[in-house]
Amino acid sequence: MKGVATAGRDAPPARRGPVVAALMLGMGLAAIDGTIVSTAVPQIVGDLGGLSVFSWLFSGYLLAVTVTLPVYGKLSDTCGRKPVLITGVVLFLIGSLLCAGAWNMASLIAFRVVQGLGGGALQGTIQTIAADLYPLKERPKIQAKLSSVWAASSVAGPAAGGLLAGYADWRWIFLINLPVGLVALWLIVRNLVEPPRPATDGTDGAHARVAGAGRSRAHVPGAGRPHAAARARVARTGAPRARVRVDWPGALAVFATGALLLTALVQGGVAWPWLSAPSLGLFAGAAALGAVTVVVERRAAEPIIPGWVWCRRTIAAVNLALGALGLLMVAPTVFLPTYAQSVLGLGPIAAGFVLSVMTLSWPITAAFSNRVYSRIGFRLTAVLGISIALLLLLAFPFLPFPGEPWQPALLMLLLGGALGFFQLPLIVGVQSTVPYGERGTTTASVLFCRQVGQSIGAAVFGAVANGVLASRLGDSGDLDTLARALDDPGSLTATAIDQLRRAVDAAVDHVFVGAAGAAALALLVLLTLAPRRFPVLKEAAGDED
Template identity: 70%
Template sequence: MGSPRPAIRDTAGRTGTDRRGAVVAALMLAMALAALDSTIVSTAVPQIVGDLGGFSVFSWLFSGYLLAVTVTLPVYGKLSDTFGRKPVLIAGAAVFLLGSLLCAVAWNMAALIAFRIVQGLGGGALQGTVQTLAADLYPLKERPKIQARLSTVWALSAVAGPGLGGVLAAYADWRWIFLVNLPIGAVALWLIVRHLHEPEREAAGTRARVDWAGALAVFACGGVLLTALVQGGVAWPWLSGPSLALFAAGLALAVVVVLVERRAAEPIIPGWVWRRRTIAAVNLALGALGLLMVAPTVFLPTYAQAVLGLAPVAAGFVLSVWTLSWPVSAALSQHVYRRIGFRNTAMLGIGTAALILLAFLFLPYPGQAWQPMLLMLLLGAALGLFQLPLIIGVQSTVGWSERGTATASVLFCRQTGQTVGAALFGAVANGVLAARLGGASDLDSVTRALDSGGGAPEATRRAIADAVHAVYLGASCAAALAFLVLLLLAPRRFPVLREDVLREDVPKEGALKEDGR
């Protein structure tokens, strides 16, 4: 293929157990930064808009960051396989910190949005490369623990983001939301530079070739299609000229991506991520996970405020309880998949999740806060059994030189699923509200009224309950779809590589063992 291949990629051995703790601390700091910046801005919007203006476009503070993270995931995955994890993580962290500094000195809303996109360009490296490095540093039997820790850091940081952003905006200045990244990121960078050691690469006679044309095509295609999904039904109607034009352009660019990648010597999105049954099935299953996660993360807080009558802080706590059970379940999942395999463990988790999501439809009206909290606690436990075995399973079926691409592929599909889910379920919720209220309202207007301290009348409360029930029904269907994908497409036993082959990208006879058992 033309690129140098590592003779032995024993990152764990070169780093050493005495230094591994420092590297893991750096990975956790990097993961915390990526998670915080996906949510920390939300509660500071009033102060930012009051200072910079631009209320009509402030939603791009979130969309721009998430779009940049999503479309760069496959690019960074391939680059980490080509040049190593360490240089890609350092470069991504540097871009992220540069974007943070620029955000802190932004002079208007347009500049702030542009610099948030710069942040996202680095954030894609933080997300994908951190998860890949975790697999490099730990053998298969120890990966659930480190991945569960990273999941805990991600969940707690994402939940803490709005609260921290509100405190900084209220008692300091909104610019500190971005400045606080600098010392944390600097510590993470120092730990990576000082303690992470990857083996030297042995060239195969030619220089590594990077598919920059493919990277540009992937970035353009993903950016256009995700913009169409994020802004459709918000900035313009779904069937309007701008929406149709963006979808048409996105589809045309998708054709360009296929043509460019088929001709590339080292494609950014190689065909094997969809030709191999295991990876293709996990891609689709985690895409469905991203879609169903929109139901609780986006719609449950509004339900808790409008239907249950809770204050915003209490409503956030109703959502956050799943962060307690998810990492615990993920850490314990190894005891399950060692007995019944990766696929069956994930099917057990997502099948249970489908039933729990369906149970939301049968909550009494108006109900009490403990009822959705209990379901969220159970949902977190179910999804912990689903996601982590699939990620670990995929990482264990490929060697070092393919692990970054494989990890980025499944994370990209999950992130894309969230974007599609936000657009799809937003349209479903608004459709139900319009039907119940005669077109007089939509979810955004109801949410703004609640945020400003206004109470919802009885008719609106019932309409919101019906809208959220419809969303949870859709989420349950997405979980059922993921179950069917694993049942029909995924191999019963994942073709897990032996540990010595995971360190060496050299095919060996008898190198496969089934499901790590």
């Protein structure tokens, strides 16, 4: 069977099937491993010890995924999508196998970092290949499928981890990745074929941008007929490809800067106080390395984070808007389960359902969004989605105390629908403004900003919640401590329980107000920075009216 070329959009849809299946399997692996460990922590700590550092099981994976996204994005543009994706899957599987054989907590944390190094390649490259395979009009369908897989895997992760740890052994949490990953790897190796990539790839591509109608039948992603003809000549003559230049100093600088910054954000207020020497030292080190990174990247021939990522209005606006999305998503994903258990008195499974309804509406509106942005444009569609999300987030503090489970569940159902109209049009739109040779870097840039926003949100909103609790209860403990106390309230009086629940309710209300502020920031960015019409390439013109 012949492979599916990423440039061959005129190929029959059935030919894409194995590649799409591989992308969905890879997306599921990357998503589920971000959450599957959470419910197995007691078993892991009981077996390996290391209670004081177990949070690094999550932080280490998140760090590795986030800081490698820009590196893999650039490598996918310079070296090709397929080798980067294969490398990511192999690293992920090696990390999974090593995690299953960990002998103490330190080794498990180190191997989780190896997993994350592979997960970074999976996240960014899968989104890029999905854009390569489909023209603009069809991209919402594949992106909705990937969003569904991501959401379902993230929500199913804790349940799957608890089942495997409770009825088998916690090591199966990682071993289960091997057969799934091997199937994805086999499908990629066998079916994904990239076109020859001449030296003209990776150019600015500004000559190909248009804002109006006039659909082109170009078969090469993000390029007009000259690029397609050049590739055909290379394929016929066997001309050598240009030597790939990889900015390894820039990659190291980006990795080090991101590692220090995210460590400061993730561990600040947890492992040490925010104003302590370790926290201030990490932030200072991140700032210094950030300055070094700017110098290194300005001098590099093929920088990992090129200047145009922030100089082009469209990409800069989407970067900031999705960074705000990552920040606001912390409120429902991190704090809503605590609210459902501590305030509403639900069990862990029922609390999970209050959040999971978001995953029902998000993919539906994401798939439907192409009918909206084809009429009113990417920007206005995203403005519509984030405006509705802003109102829904502001509505959360007005829920009655203690309320009924269906009330926050309804808000989450509507919020998922609103964000489906916000995120997907921005990702599809920004991918459609760059040529093939810039799409990997662009996709990785927006995903990186979303991940960093999530890390900042966890730090900021955690501090907000604990500050509210301190003002109401004094030094009675942080949100996690109070949540555990309410899970086992046998030693508490009815008055004390009510006081604690009201304090948790107030803390989560403040977090949702902060999330509404992040939504307002995203709305402001779209209204002031984003162009009214995205400069879509010729191959996509006509799909956005």
